[in-house]
Amino acid sequence: METVAGFGRAVVTEHEVLPAVDGWRVDFHDFYLSTRDDVYRTVLVATRHPQRAEDAVHEAYTRALADWERVANHPNPQAWVARVALNQATSWWRFWSREVAEPPTPVATTDETPLDEAIVRLVWALPKRQRQVVALRILLDQSVEETGRLLGIAPGTVKAHLNRALKHLRRGMTEAGMDERE
Amino acid sequence: MNHQVHVDDEAALAAAVRRAFSGYRTDARQFEPTPERRSAAPRRRLLALAAGVPVTVTVIAVFIMHSLAAPPAAFAGWTAVPSAPDPALAVVVEHECRDALPDAAQMSDERYLEMFDEEQRRRVEAMAVPATLPLVAQDRRGEVTLAFFTDGHTYANCTMLGGDRGYAAVVTGWLNGQLDRPLRVVGGIRAEGSDDVAPMTSVIGQVQPHVARVVIDRSEGEPVAATVTDGYFLAWCPATADIVRITAYDEAGEIVETN
Numbered sequence: 001m002e003t004v005a006g007f008g009r010a011v012v013t014e015h016e017v018l019p020a021v022d023g024w025r026v027d028f029h030d031f032y033l034s035t036r037d038d039v040y041r042t043v044l045v046a047t048r049h050p051q052r053a054e055d056a057v058h059e060a061y062t063r064a065l066a067d068w069e070r071v072a073n074h075p076n077p078q079a080w081v082a083r084v085a086l087n088q089a090t091s092w093w094r095f096w097s098r099e100v101a102e103p104p105t106p107v108a109t110t111d112e113t114p115l116d117e118a119i120v121r122l123v124w125a126l127p128k129r130q131r132q133v134v135a136l137r138i139l140l141d142q143s144v145e146e147t148g149r150l151l152g153i154a155p156g157t158v159k160a161h162l163n164r165a166l167k168h169l170r171r172g173m174t175e176a177g178m179d180e181r182e
Numbered sequence: 183m184n185h186q187v188h189v190d191d192e193a194a195l196a197a198a199v200r201r202a203f204s205g206y207r208t209d210a211r212q213f214e215p216t217p218e219r220r221s222a223a224p225r226r227r228l229l230a231l232a233a234g235v236p237v238t239v240t241v242i243a244v245f246i247m248h249s250l251a252a253p254p255a256a257f258a259g260w261t262a263v264p265s266a267p268d269p270a271l272a273v274v275v276e277h278e279c280r281d282a283l284p285d286a287a288q289m290s291d292e293r294y295l296e297m298f299d300e301e302q303r304r305r306v307e308a309m310a311v312p313a314t315l316p317l318v319a320q321d322r323r324g325e326v327t328l329a330f331f332t333d334g335h336t337y338a339n340c341t342m343l344g345g346d347r348g349y350a351a352v353v354t355g356w357l358n359g360q361l362d363r364p365l366r367v368v369g370g371i372r373a374e375g376s377d378d379v380a381p382m383t384s385v386i387g388q389v390q391p392h393v394a395r396v397v398i399d400r401s402e403g404e405p406v407a408a409t410v411t412d413g414y415f416l417a418w419c420p421a422t423a424d425i426v427r428i429t430a431y432d433e434a435g436e437i438v439e440t441n
Contacts, residue, residue: 040208057208106205115187119202138196139203152277169199170189179189 028068032061035078038140042082045123045135047089050104060085082140083150086132115178122172123165130165133158257382257420259324262404264417268322276317279329279340319411321418328384328418332357337368339386341418361388364439365396365415365430381421385428389415392432393439399427 036057043053060081064071074080103124106116123134129151136147137158148155173179187198315331315338322328331338336356355369370385385398389410396408396415402423408415415430430439 037207041203041206044206045203054208104206106203107207108205115198116202116205119199123199123202134199138199166192166195169195173187173189178186 027072028065031064031072031077035081036061039078039082039085042135042140043085043089044104045139046086046128046132048103048124048131049089052089053085056085056089057081059088076142076146078140079142079146079150082136082142086150118173118176118178119169122169126165126168129153130161130168133161134165137162257324257326260326260420261323262419263407264409265322265324267320272320276320276329279317279331279338279342319409319414319416321409321416323418326382326418328386328416330386330414330416332414337386339369339384339416341382341384357388361390361413364390364393365428365441367428367441368414382418383421383425384416384418385425386414386416387428388413389430393430394433395431395435397429397431398425399429400424401426 039060040053040057043056044050047053047056063084064077064081071077071080103120106120123131126134132151133147136142136150137144142150144155144158148158151158170179188194315333315336317329317331319330320327321330327342329340329342331340334357338355357368358366365387366389367385367387370383385408387396389396391413393410393415396410396417398406398408398417398419400406400419400423403419406417406419408417428441429437430441432438
């Protein structure tokens with residue numbers, strides 16, 4: 001582990017614990033480690049752009065660290081970071097790059113790989129708004145109301161998009177012979 | 183190992199989605215509370231639509247077909263005269279369109295260089311960020327609303343379906359200097375449609391202050407009355423016929439320009 005000299009600057013890695021020089025840094029570290037992958041998956045699915053998602057998530061956590069005392073007291077810090085990351089990912093200057101048509105290869109696989117790959121492809125192919133709702137409701141486990149706030153749409157609209165997305169997933173999985181009932 | 187999910191069980195389906203994405207993880211990064219600005223920020227790029235540039239129209243048409251998953255019946259409520267403004271809907275349209283405006287800039291380097299010559303690229307680089315442009319006018323007919331944003335130099339228009347069906351397409355471009363005639367067409371789209379989306383045409387332009395009414399004649403069907411606001415006109419219609427003439431009238435009903 002390495003702590004870089006200078007105000008508030010730290011290297012955070014998976015297996016290390018930052019020294020409690022400032023208590024809030026440790027809190028941030030725990031927060032980062034426990035939430036970063038969910039936020040990344042959310043932004044990845046919402047943007048379909050792995051590099052943009054990586055950069056946006058990093059920038060969002062950087063901002064969270066810069067204002068950690070306030071963010072830590074936010075009623076939903078994970079939603080705060082997700083919102084910043086999504087805004088960052090869709091900021092104007094990043095739109096010169098294109099979405100990626102095919103989902104990237106995951107860094108880890110499960111014993112359900114064929115099923116997982118099919119689900120990832122189905123989610124990846126959803127229309128933008130449906131992907132955003134699936135990302136926030138399912139991957140980030142946000143409430144309908146919070147999802148609506150994050151996307152600037154009504155709760156009813158969130159439900160409608162989620163229903164539509166799940167219907168699409170059901171149809172796709174049934175067609176692929178992955179429906180357990182069959 | 184089970185390669186199946188009970189798809190009618192919403193909780194099981196959600197759990198399957200979470201597990202499917204569990205292999206996607208982000209690298210640990212170094213943090214700096216005061217982020218430095220990137221020294222080599224990517225150039226601002228806009229998908230510009232100059233009237234009559236077929237390649238751009240093609241791009242927009244594809245975008246429309248890709249973005250919507252709704253049946254063509256959306257155009258069933260279309261009327262030749264624009265609907266009365268709906269303040270609540272106007273707010274939603276503006277919000278959704280501002281959200282969508284950055285999408286207009288998605289373009290590869292190759293495409294960018296292919297579409298624009300050096301002079302055009304210089305102008306594209308000078309354009310304002312679309313999402314910051316003031317909303318000038320909306321043209322609503324049935325479920326579809328055309329919103330027009332401009333600061334007098336850069337413009338963006340957004341075609342959006344009502345309800346929760348999301349936006350359809352965004353086009354941005356620039357205005358060519360001072361308006362020296364009563365009416366000038368700025369741009370628009372002609373989408374050929376698909377199985378999901380009916381073909382549609384939109385037209386947007388500038389008018390001088392004394393122009394009170396703009397009428398669009400098509401090769402078939404009734405004339406279309408455009409929305410005229412603050413020096414601009416806009417209208418959209420199902421693309422069942424070609425636009426053959428655009429006529430501007432003054433307050434007295436006299437023709438002041440035929441385009």
